[in-house]
Amino acid sequence: MTSSTTPRVLSIAGSDPSGGAGVQADLKSIAANGGYGMAAIAALTAQNTVGVTGVHVPPPEFLRLQLDTVADDIRIDAVKIGMLAEASVIDVVADWLARRRPPIVVLDPVMVATSGARLLAPAAEDALRRLLRHADVVTPNLPELAVLAGEPEASGWNDALAQAARLATEHGVRVLVTGGHLGGASSPDALVKPGGAITEFPGARLETAATHGTGCSLSSALATRRARGEAWEIAIDTAKTWLTDAMRAGSALAVGHGNGPVDHFARLHDEQPEDHAAAWWRDCADIRAQIDALPFVTSLGDGTLDRERFRSYLAQDALYLREYAKVLGRASALAPSPEEELFWARCARGCLESELQLHTSWLGAERGGCTPLSRVNRAYLDHLSAAGPDYGTIVAAVLPCFWIYRDVGERLAARSHPEHPYAAWLATYADPSFAESTMAAIRWAGLAATRTDAGGRARMARAFRLSAHHELAFFAQ
Structure with missing residues (x-):
């Protein structure tokens, strides 16, 4: 694939009927970052900006059918993986990745919704760790990082970086650890590679309630940017900057009574510097x-x-x-x-x-x-x-x-x-x-x-x- 063509990005994730997270957020993020989005539904949720009231997991074999049917017809340049819910579903995705070998895989280890609702069965955690070897990048927040590492949650940023380094080296995967759960005025992110090399992306905490689906949006934007030919560090930086703008504009959408969605297409209203260079x-x-x-x-x-x-x-x-x-x-x-x-x-x-x-x-x-x-x-x-x-x-x-x-x-x-x-x-x-x-x-x-x-x-x-x-x-x- 060359970066002069529109990348085809497949989201494998759960559905959010309120439109702010899951595959709905993924498709918006992919489009906003210059890709063509596709989606295979791994789970159905009943949720809104306040919380999740139900989760339905379709038969895993139907997910396999979705994945194979898309791949048989359409070139897939990148895959973003989100909510998988159960071990049997994770196993289907792992088998498909091993057979199809898409060139770029970004794994967002969705475990808990912004509202606090549990989105991954505890029994599926080991299966999710096994999925890491199929990914190029995994994008955990601090609680998700702790679960993946099998350790207590990091109490500070340096501890989080050390925990991410251990996870990256053990599983041979890049870890983009997000610091949004840290207290204080800063909200840093960092890319940690196997062997311990770290690239940090400083950021100030944005005071906003428009945080619904931010993890989904960041990971799908990253997959798209990488598929467009950007190096990982540059793709992270541009995706992070885009998401910050989307979060800043999200409040004006006034959607729901809880943590509202980001405005994925805020940049349609405002020219952005990196768009010219890209x-x-x-x-x-x-x-x-x-x-x-x-x-x-x-x-x-x-x-x-x-x-x-x-x-x-x-x-x-x-x-x-x-x-x-x-x-x-x-x-x-x-x-x-x-x-x-x-x-x-x-x-x-x-x-x-x-x-x-x-x-x-x-x-x-x-x-x-x-x-x-x-x-x-x-x-x-x-x-x-x-x-x-x-x-x-x-x-x-x-x-x-x-x-x-x-x-x-x-x-x-x-x-x-x-x-x-x-x-x-x-x-x-x-x-x-x-x-x-x-x-x-x-x-x-x-x-x-x-x-x-x-x-x-x-x-x-x-x-x-x-x-x-x-x-x-x-x-x-």
């Missing part, structure tokens, strides 16, 4: 596919790349980064807010310190000092220099260097191993801090697009795509 990313899917197919990239990934070719690449990269830092400095000088000014200045400094220090470790005294600037490199730098003096065009032009390196680096690093000759270099582009910088660069560039007019946005889109072309040429040289 459109630029989709538009260059053809270029990114060409990058992935380059012999340099494939041999770098499997470790067979000739060392002298790699050193030649790094020598040009070192020359590029020195000039790229100056362009980032220009972005900082033109930034319309102190936060943006500080961000781009830190990125410029990072190029000169962290990145070039790594190149020095590979190139020694050379560090590109005696290497002439290649024609391809000069063309890229000339393009970046010509992007100014407009702030928006500059940040759109520098963004592909963040995003494409992050995208390629994460996937290549996942294939590396301790004996891989370039593991140390690949690790820098899969590092959580680089992911955070990339997400911030996407947000700032997207925000710049909302500040300008249609002509300015067109210039930004052209600058982004042309930079992507230069990235392709840079890898290809």
Whole structure:
């Protein structure tokens, strides 16, 4: 699947007749995040915003029939799993996942509704733990995390992260632990990978009663964003930002007398920054596919790349980064807010310190000092220099260097191993801090697009795509 096509996302979950949770929320979330939603009903509930008054579980074999019938006809790009209710139902889903092997699986371990009603039989908890091995990401809140880990509920955020790390390592699954049950003004989330690597997503607590179906909505948005080609960290960040906006707008819906639903389509009424950047990313899917197919990239990934070719690449990269830092400095000088000014200045400094220090470790005294600037490199730098003096065009032009390196680096690093000759270099582009910088660069560039007019946005889109072309040429040289 390429990210230029609308992803087909299947929700396997329970139904909520009030429309705020379950498959109803999933379908809205999938559509709001750019996917085509499908649903296989695993349970029927009688519920509203106040509580759940009944649960009916159809025969598991009928769920199997739903799943096979859909999969026989329609390509499934991602699966979101929600309420499964009973062990026999979980076993059917596990068997189907093993047979069909969808490329992306996000598991929301629904156990208790927002209203407090129990939605998973205690006897099914062991079956749900076994389902973890079929998932790419599991998205528990703190009580659900404790049940999955078979431990008492974490009393603080650090304890929750440690508990998530144990669960991730034991089952070989990424754990997106959500901190909404913590007290205080903050509501952080964190992605914890097997082995303990953590990427945190800070967030302030939003004072709202529009919390019905938030877990369903987040997990289905995440599955859709990942199916659109976003790296996990970026998909989480964009899904979390979208959900925050939906929760903020939910109160205006005035649905029900309890915890009301979020407004899944709030963004239809308000332009959002990351929508622009996401459109630029989709538009260059053809270029990114060409990058992935380059012999340099494939041999770098499997470790067979000739060392002298790699050193030649790094020598040009070192020359590029020195000039790229100056362009980032220009972005900082033109930034319309102190936060943006500080961000781009830190990125410029990072190029000169962290990145070039790594190149020095590979190139020694050379560090590109005696290497002439290649024609391809000069063309890229000339393009970046010509992007100014407009702030928006500059940040759109520098963004592909963040995003494409992050995208390629994460996937290549996942294939590396301790004996891989370039593991140390690949690790820098899969590092959580680089992911955070990339997400911030996407947000700032997207925000710049909302500040300008249609002509300015067109210039930004052209600058982004042309930079992507230069990235392709840079890898290809």
